[in-house]
Amino acid sequence: MSERFGSFIKTLRSRLIALYRPPFWVDRARRYCYIWAVSVSLLAVVSLMPLTLMVLYVYDSSQEAIYKENVLRILRLTSNTRRTVTSFLEQRLNALRFTAHVESYSYLEQNDHLAGVLRNLKYGFGSIVDLGLINAAGVQVAYAGPFDLKGKDYGGQEWFEKTLEESAYISDIFLGYRGVPHQIVAVKSTNEQGEAFVLRASLDMESLSEILHSLELSERSVSFIINREGIVQTPSRRYGNPLEKVCCIPVPEYAEHTQIFEAKGEQGQPLMVGYAYIANSPFILLLVKEKSEIMQNWYGLRKNLIIFFSGSFVVIFLVFYVIPTYIIQSLYEAEQTHARAIQRLEETARLASLGRLAAGVAHEINNPLAIINEKAGLVKDLIIFKEEYKHDKKLERLIDSVLESVERCGAITKQLLGFARHTEVSVSTVPVRKIIRDVLSFLEKEASYRNITLNLEIPDDLPPLVTDRGKVQQIFLNLINNAFQAVGDGGRIDIVGRRVDGGKIAVRVSDNGCGISDENLQKIFEPFFSTKKDSGGTGLGLSITYGLVQRLGGQIAAESELGKGTTFTVTLPVETKEVRDEGLTCG
Amino acid sequence: MKVLLVDDEKEFVSALAERLSFRGVDAHWTVSGEEALKMAKDGQYDLAVLDVKMPGVGGIELRKRLHEMQPGMRFIFLTGHGSQEDFKVGSEEASFYLAKPLKIEELMEKIRETLNR
Secondary structure (H helix, E strand, C coil): CHHHHHHHHHHHHHHHHHHHCCHHHHCCCHHHHHHHHHHHHHHHHHHHHHHHHHHHHHHHHHHHHHHHHHHHHHHHHHHHHHHHHHHHHHHHHHHHHHHHHHCCHHHHCCHHHHHHHHHHHHHHCCCEEEEEEECCCCEEEEEECCCCCCCCECCCCHHHHHHHHHCEEECCCECCCCCCCEEEEEEEEECCCCCEEEEEEEECHHHHHHHHHCCCCCCCEEEEEEECCCEECCCCCCCCCCCCECCCCCCCCCCCCCEEEEEECCCCCEEEEEEEECCCCCEEEEEEEEHHHHCHHHHHHHHHHHHHHHHHHHHHHHHHHHHHHHHHHHHHHHHHHHHHHHHHHHHHHHHHHHHHHHHHHHHHHHHHHHHHHHHHHHHHHHHHHCCCCCCCHHHHHHHHHHHHHHHHHHHHHHHHHHHHCCCCCCEEEECHHHHHHHHHHHHHHHHHHHCCEEEEECCCCCCCEEEEHHHHHHHHHHHHHHHHHHCCCCCEEEEEEEEECCCEEEEEEEECCCCCCHHHHCCCCCCCCCCCHHHCCCCCHHHHHHHHHHHCCCEEEEEEECCCEEEEEEEEECECCCCCCCCCCCC | CEEEEECCCHHHHHHHHHHHHHCCCEEEEECCHHHHHHHHHHCCCCEEEEECCCCCCCHHHHHHHHHHHCCCCEEEEEECCCCHHHCCCCCCCCCEEEECCCCHHHHHHHHHHHHHC
């Protein structure tokens, strides 16, 4: 169970690695890399483009909507406040107009009468501090209020002149004779004699400040009044003290209606400033809000939008990376498997047809060879048995040479026939260790004579093969023989067996001999390919071995490095089921 | 000892017969199975050396018939296929087999072995 889980984890791991580094990418299979790149990028673009566009559109439009909504809100609030402030001032001005119109100059000239009027005005409107009556010459002829200002001469003062000129006047905040910030409103009227006089009232600043305070703005927002020179008129929190120049915010240009503009605060923070000129007064109403505050809702929305977009982006990209990679990987593997199968098939077919050809040739050659053999043998017999030829040593040498060549040819044809021979496989139980020991017993003498180290590692739990003993014996005899020929005196040969997946065992025969070049390595299983032709190799040993391994349903592979040695790995099924019959039929 | 050699290659079988004669064997030869059967009718042979594959009556068939005619006769088969595994050889079919091209000493040894059984 744990073994199965382990192999599952192993497969999963290799699959994940394959996704990260697809083998077709590692192998630089250009066509697959191209298909992969095109499909991943197309899918990513097709799926991510609408999402990106939609998010950008939502981002932009919601930012604009929230901005516009806030602009409107500021404009509305500024307008409302302007109306309140205007109406506050107008009410006071109208109260004075009414008084000047209803009461006669001579009546108002008397201080106690004026004080009575002040009481009524305070009662009716509040926020009026004092009341003064000033004649045409600018002298205050009557005064009601907390200060002693009777007889003060305002002649020539700007406000007085303006009042006479425009018949009504609203001042900005100033200190005046009393040294307290205050504001005056004044109206012009005429007495019974047709002389002009001015009725003037001072207003305390608290009422106006209270109106602005009652807007209940947040901590970072404020509404205050400046005059047209930019002098702060009501408390402004951080934009300057009353009667000082307003800080940071420029004096806005005159506009009939409420307007809005952007400015920068003391620390450079963006501000939105709504403003309105208060009619018939020097006042400009300002409503200042920090942009970060009014865009608070937008920041929340933006955060959610970014999280949604990033999440979707990652998920979509992963899906459109994983799916094509997996599909193309499967296609690539299928093609690889197919190509390998075709290659194996071609190789098998090539070797089989070569085998048939070789066997045919060998058989055909064997008969004339037998004739040459017998004829030459007969000549030799004549030399041996007939007195007249007995002393012709030269003739004997020549015949010996012919016979030797015939023997060599015979050896080749025998091996050729062995390469392609067709026999039934007779199956029996064969312990691997035993069979290799048997093979080694043939070679032990040579090993000790040449001082070759033989290392045999066959685990005890290796299952016995149920196969053709003779063929297995020949396979290992050929391979071990080859290794003996490859190593020099004092060399080493390792024979290591192990169990492999799929009910098979693998036996590696390695030597530390001269090795085989890459070019030759590809040809070693072909008949007649030999690197030992000079020393009598026929080039059939490995091709016969190949044929035998194939017939037993196994595989053989060779690895080699020049100068370092060669390893042959034979993989055989523990139980031989399929027997390949591709050789000649008997004849 | 009297030996019958049967092989469709005349040059081969005649030379082989002559070489055996040098070695004291009374060798008779022929190139076809039919002819061999006739020869067996006319005389007794201790041993027959037969090619497996011959036109007409092949070596295996010939062995059967010769065995019927002369049950005491021994047999050696020759084959162009290189080794014993090249054809099915039932235990009674051949006393011995030899691959072509053959070594005369080997044949002589087999003849001796067969006759000494």
